[in-house]
Amino acid sequence: MPLLTIETTCDETAAAVISRGRDVLASVVASQEKLHARWRGVVPELASRAHVERILPVIDEAVSRAGIGKDAIEAVGVAVRPGLVGSLLVGLAAGKAIAAALRVPIVGYDHILAHLYACRLAHGAAVKDPCVGLVASGGHTSLFHVHGPLDATRLGGTIDDAAGEAFDKAASILGLGYPGGPEIERVAAGGNPRAHRLPRPLANDRDRLDMSFSGLKTALRYRVRPPGIEPPPLVPTGQDLADLAASFQQAAIDTIVAKVDLALDRTGCSAVMVGGGVAANRLLRESLEALGRRRRVAVFVPPPSLCTDNAAMGAIAWERLERGDDDGLLLDVRPGTDRAAANRPAGLGPSA
Numbered sequence: 001m002p003l004l005t006i007e008t009t010c011d012e013t014a015a016a017v018i019s020r021g022r023d024v025l026a027s028v029v030a031s032q033e034k035l036h037a038r039w040r041g042v043v044p045e046l047a048s049r050a051h052v053e054r055i056l057p058v059i060d061e062a063v064s065r066a067g068i069g070k071d072a073i074e075a076v077g078v079a080v081r082p083g084l085v086g087s088l089l090v091g092l093a094a095g096k097a098i099a100a101a102l103r104v105p106i107v108g109y110d111h112i113l114a115h116l117y118a119c120r121l122a123h124g125a126a127v128k129d130p131c132v133g134l135v136a137s138g139g140h141t142s143l144f145h146v147h148g149p150l151d152a153t154r155l156g157g158t159i160d161d162a163a164g165e166a167f168d169k170a171a172s173i174l175g176l177g178y179p180g181g182p183e184i185e186r187v188a189a190g191g192n193p194r195a196h197r198l199p200r201p202l203a204n205d206r207d208r209l210d211m212s213f214s215g216l217k218t219a220l221r222y223r224v225r226p227p228g229i230e231p232p233p234l235v236p237t238g239q240d241l242a243d244l245a246a247s248f249q250q251a252a253i254d255t256i257v258a259k260v261d262l263a264l265d266r267t268g269c270s271a272v273m274v275g276g277g278v279a280a281n282r283l284l285r286e287s288l289e290a291l292g293r294r295r296r297v298a299v300f301v302p303p304p305s306l307c308t309d310n311a312a313m314g315a316i317a318w319e320r321l322e323r324g325d326d327d328g329l330l331l332d333v334r335p336g337t338d339r340a341a342a343n344r345p346a347g348l349g350p351s352a
């Protein structure tokens, strides 16, 4: 019997149906990219309103694509942190309502650990703990010492912008669309990554696993419009644009790869797992694979569709359910369980 997973942490409304054996029977993602493109970033209030409109159709679509009836759902998993609070609440409310109606348990899971879990979904038993985990997304860029699916110690990460956020802002500076990562990657393909020497703050600091991207972003802005020069802004085009995008992308990726290298030194791990939207970037994937070959460590990266936000990675909820404790349990109204009594609102009869 399968698990229904729900993901509404930011600007994707997603649901998936996953068997106990971790087969993804269906995975549906309704992207809000078009909604936020005009603002070149996620507007939290718009995001939560769009989640309200889309969450039930997305869940219905996932259940129908899985070829099951709702009655077949055995449990619900929902991403409960971190994220935009208004967006999180929509997924949580929908999940709890479904769990209560179907009388199945619902567990919360961590979105960041779920990004790493995408590697286990894609590569199965080949992924061996412990390993270094990198999550690079629009909201987070962190390194972990990963001991198991639910057990990761944060080693360091960005002290200012997340890597994905820097890509989004850089795209905006260059007059490109949103989300910025894929746009920068597209334009950078025709550019020279050595055309502009952009800074890589903290990248060479071997004492810290911290990263920084805001200075890189500012440096790019000053290349496009040197300080003191007032609007009209100069929007780069043609080869100039491609060179700027390629130089930015190279600097951001160099910073990340340098810190993964340092994390491998610090932990002595012989494997790296990577997740989050920025892990869809080809230069990052290739650079990490090159690092893996040089250091003889295994590098696990999910396919791009499992890097950006999705509910299939919510398969991590199975790990919580199979552990059999109450950790992460949000509601359990299965008849005959003690928890059913604990969760029953005061004043309702025994059959409530």
Ligand code: KG4
Pocket: 010, 136, 137, 138, 139, 140, 163, 164, 165, 167, 168, 179, 180, 181, 182, 185, 276, 277, 278, 279, 280, 281, 282, 307, 308, 309
């Ligand atoms: O993991 P994700 O879908 O959402 C969050 O949890 O934040 O990551 C979205 C971020 C955005 O900032 C987007 O620009 C970036 O991932 N991204 C990329 C690429 N695809 C998405 N960054 C660089 N290269 C890409 N190909």
Ligand code: ZN
Pocket: 111, 115, 137, 138, 276, 277, 308, 309
């Ligand atoms: Zn994410």
